Amino acid sequence: MQVSTLNIDLNGKKLFFASDFHLGAPNAKSSKERERRIIRWLNSIEKEAAAIFLVGDIFDFWFEYSEVIPKGFIPFISKISQLRDQNIPVYFFTGNHDLWMKDYFTQELGVPVFFDPIVLKAAEKKILVGHGDGLGPGDKSYKFLKKVFVHPLSKWLFKWFHPDLGIKLAHAWSGHSRITNIEKDENHFLGENEWLWQYCKEVEKENHHDYYIFGHRHLPLELEVSPNSTYYNLGEWVTQNTFLVLDEKEVQLKTFES
Secondary structure, three states, X not given: OOOEEEEOOOOOOEEEEEOOOXXXXXXXXXXHHHHHHHHHHHHXXXXXXXXXXXXXXXXXXXXXXXXXXXXXOHHHHHHHHHXXXXXXXXXXXXXXXXXXXXXXXXXXXXXXXXXXXXXXXXXXXXXXXXXXXXXOOOOHHHHHHHHHHHOHHHHHHHOOOOHHHHHHHHHHHHOXXXXXXXXXXXXXXXXXXXXXXXXXXXXXXXXXXXXXXXXXXXXXXXXXXXXXXXXXXXXXXXXXOEEEEEOOOOEEEEEOOO
């Protein structure tokens, strides 16, 4: 897989990373409350931000028809637009729930969308950033399903569903997701079997990165990959409200509490 490279100068500011907002899940009320909380977080960081990275599963479902996008999320989208009007770079990554993003955010808001991990170079550090789904050993059934879902034929077939039906079917499917059923405690730490941690270790053997930053696991994690390399997982915003901050001196996992 060819990896894109992005270079950012901090100029005394900071990079912010968050993932797994899952806007739209598990119901409208809780999603609206979470959306308002995310906007408060964005308000709190905008003066310090050299750039903001939203690392996948921002929406619990997203599909761009030729002339239609999913209903809702106007306050969040408006806030992203406001950040861009202030010339604050915002970068989106697709996750397993919003992998059917296309170019709406890029064309309308000037927000690049990455479909695979990228290499980020900032503060004299080399960082691998991505959502994380489908990486590492195991999980063969999901890897097969992802190939099916991202195939152009699957997208072409789905777009012929009326949006009311297509989005209803998608929400029914996402109702079985880990984030929707988070009370079942399916996101426990797997120790040495943490597959994204294993993936980082394998990559590190061939190509050094100072930091690996991923989402998807819904667990805020800080784990040593090698004596001079660290894996961070960003957690999620349904129950945890965790994010990562990188400046010219350090990297920190934090919790938004306001």
